[in-house]
Amino acid sequence: MRPAIDERTFRDADGHVIDYGNRWDGSPPEDTYSVDTHPERFAPLHLVAEALIAHLRATYDVEIDEGAETAADLLSPAFHDVVRAARIRPNDPACAALTLVFTSYPGVMMHAGLLHDFHYPVCGCDACDSNWQAEADQLEQQVFAIVSGNYRETVERGLRPWVDFAFTYPDGASSGRSRTQDLPAERLRAAKRVLRDLPEGWAAWPRATSAS
Structure with missing residues (x-):
């Protein structure tokens, strides 16, 4: 399903080919932090x-809303200009919607469910040494976890609760959390009402009739 990508070659200041993803054997040099030499390497995303x-x-049985205004689904505005955005909404409220936002960086951001954003890449600096292939792998893996009903969001109880997410994959899982005070209060209140009825997590997306 992934489209064919024309691979580009990127070179350092001395003309040597940069093997992104395999540059550092151990800790990266200090002068590579906060330096982003070839952000265009992420264009295939x-x-x-x-x-x-x-x-x-x-x-799948979904509605798709196209337009830059759907980028407002993100909990925090994109750092770079939005060049395209699309909200994909399953026609079953028990399923998590997702919004894909294309930025001029170039990169992709995803708002998944109600309370979580994901970035591809999270950081493109030379020290992090990411490449588009690794970021695309993660984007696809997380999208298909959502689609297959293997994505969960929870809000803990307490004075200063955490907001958690968890993905389950065929070969493992990943999870994370953030503080509720970092989220818009109204969106948090609305999400709590929905998530209380989803103790087992979001449901799998129904397939389109023509795809059944």
């Missing part, structure tokens, strides 16, 4: 995200 939207549209 836009093609991958476009293919995901097309696949979700064709395969």
Whole structure:
């Protein structure tokens, strides 16, 4: 399903080919932090995200809202200009919607469910040494966990509760958390009402009739 990508070669200041993802044997040099030499290496993420939207549209019972205004689903505004955004809403309220936001960086951001945003890449600095392939793998893995009903959001109880997420994959799992005070209060209140009825997490997306 991933589209064919024309690989580009990137070189350092001395003309040597940069093997992104395999640059550092141990800790990266101090002068590579906060330096982003070739952000354009992430451009294929836009093609991958476009293919995901097309696949979700064709395969599942969803409505898709296209337009830069859907980027407002993000809990925090994108750091870079939004060049495209699409909200994919399953026609079953027990399923998590997701919004894919394409930025001019170039990168992709995803708002998943009600209370979580995910960034591809999280950081593109030379020290982090990420490449588009690794970021695309994670984007696809997380999208398909959501689609298959293997995504969960919870809000803990207490004075200063945590907001948690968890993905379950065929070969493992990943999770994370944030403080409730970092979230818009009204969105948090609305999410609590919905998530109380989803103790087992979000449901799998129903397939489109034509794709059954």
